[in-house]
Amino acid sequence: MEGMSEIDFEKLAEIELRKDEAENADLEGSQVSFAAVSNGDAEISPTHPYYDVARHNILHLVGDDNLGRKVIAFSCCRLPPSYQLNHRRLLEYLKYALDQYVENDYTVVYFHYGLNSKNKPSLSWLQSAYKEFDRKYKKNLKALYIVHPTNFIKIIWNIFKPLISHKFGKKVIYLNYLSDLRDHLKYDQLKIPQEVIRHDENLHTKQKKKPLTAVKIPPPRPPLPTQQFGVSLQYLKAKNKGELIPPVMKHTVSYLKRKGVESSLRVMNCREIVHGLPEQNYAVLKFLICFLHMVSQESIFNKMTGSNLACVFGLNLIWSPKGTPSFSTLVPINIFIGLLIDFYPTIFSSRSVPGEQLP
Structure with missing residues (x-):
């Protein structure tokens, strides 16, 4: 409209x-x-x-x-x-x-x-x-x-x-x-x-006077030679030379394996950024993120997932040198903090500081 x-x-x-x-x-x-x-x-x-x-x-x-x-x-x-x-x-x-x-x-x-x-x-x-x-x-x-x-x-x-x-x-x-x-x-x-x-x-x-008409169900159509959905696994096996895994599933998983390396790369980049912090800054950040990670593990009860917590704490942890951040910068900030919370063990486990304390 x-x-x-x-x-x-x-x-x-x-x-x-x-x-x-x-x-x-x-x-x-x-x-x-x-x-x-x-x-x-x-x-x-x-x-x-x-x-x-x-x-x-x-x-x-x-x-x-x-x-x-x-x-x-x-x-x-x-x-x-x-x-x-x-x-x-x-x-x-x-x-x-x-x-x-x-x-x-x-x-x-x-x-x-x-x-x-x-x-x-x-x-x-x-x-x-x-x-x-x-x-x-x-x-x-x-x-x-x-x-x-x-x-x-x-x-x-x-x-x-x-x-x-x-x-x-x-x-x-x-x-x-x-x-x-x-x-x-x-x-x-x-x-x-x-x-x-x-x-x-x-x-x-008016409703009572409506005639009851029989619903005509069209006869089932035979599946197309390349059809992947709405057919049995046996049909797919016969059409694909005895392959047990349907082609659409195999190709989808293969694509995700190739293109899903990106989330791991994000986590590695986050770890590099965090590891570049001065010792005390790193210790304070690690202490806080460890606690937020623990909170997010109970999200089924408290509704505070990593992304929700990131929306609350993101702007308090990352300050823009130009003053109030624009709306366009909020999204990457929240994504970054969300990754720190969700992947806390991977990002923070490889560096420790003397006398560090965890919640």
Whole structure:
């Protein structure tokens, strides 16, 4: 999707939303569409600072999850047409409403059904919203459940994926049906808009009506004369004059034997550099690296591998004469220190100093 402008993405999102609308219209048939209802939500006072937005009940408290954390729902079916709603005010209201809960752990349920080409916010608004919901809001958010996702959601996710942290991405959970919420939330306590419930029922009905078609499995193709994978060892032996070792394995190992001398050469170069240090510098370095090597041996428990330790200690052991090192110099520094830690016995065993002490 590289090279696409924001306008192109906006058009692509619009196309997918129109597909969703057409599919939902076909799904609902001639049923009368529901008007937005409060569904038991508290009445909003006209004196509310965001009454113009809050009166739509787009954001509402719906209950608790299985761990007793508050669950807040965002219902797209309650979004009025864009010309009736100031989306900047909507963003301010969302932050205002969430401020009541973000000091403690909380969960958000996003009911996607009801988002259409008439009420959807722009991509620039979505980008602003993600940026404005800073660490204060993301830190205690334990899960974001997206109910009834469509291709539109996938496109939006791909567009914003470079902006979304891996940690936040792990909190996003897609659920195709309302019943899937039972595994995570106290479902019977949830206040779900009637429009969403009816849509869920229609999805189940459509799923039941799908014909069961037999999956045709194509017949297996005979292997090619030079095929190395997906065939038995017996086949390879017969095709290679009785050789027990498959050619691809033999050639790969041979190549690695020739080209894998390089790591040993690195270690030897490291040893030469270290052995050129003055006696006290060498003794101090050897003492420290010996300890870090011992730490790295327990990496299965402490997660501190040689490369991880090198990232922590590298810049403290090698100083640039030109001041703060550039990013380009960090990589070779960390590789060098990582080699000292991983190959400590090889690099340091051939030189000792009088009265040296080891951890």
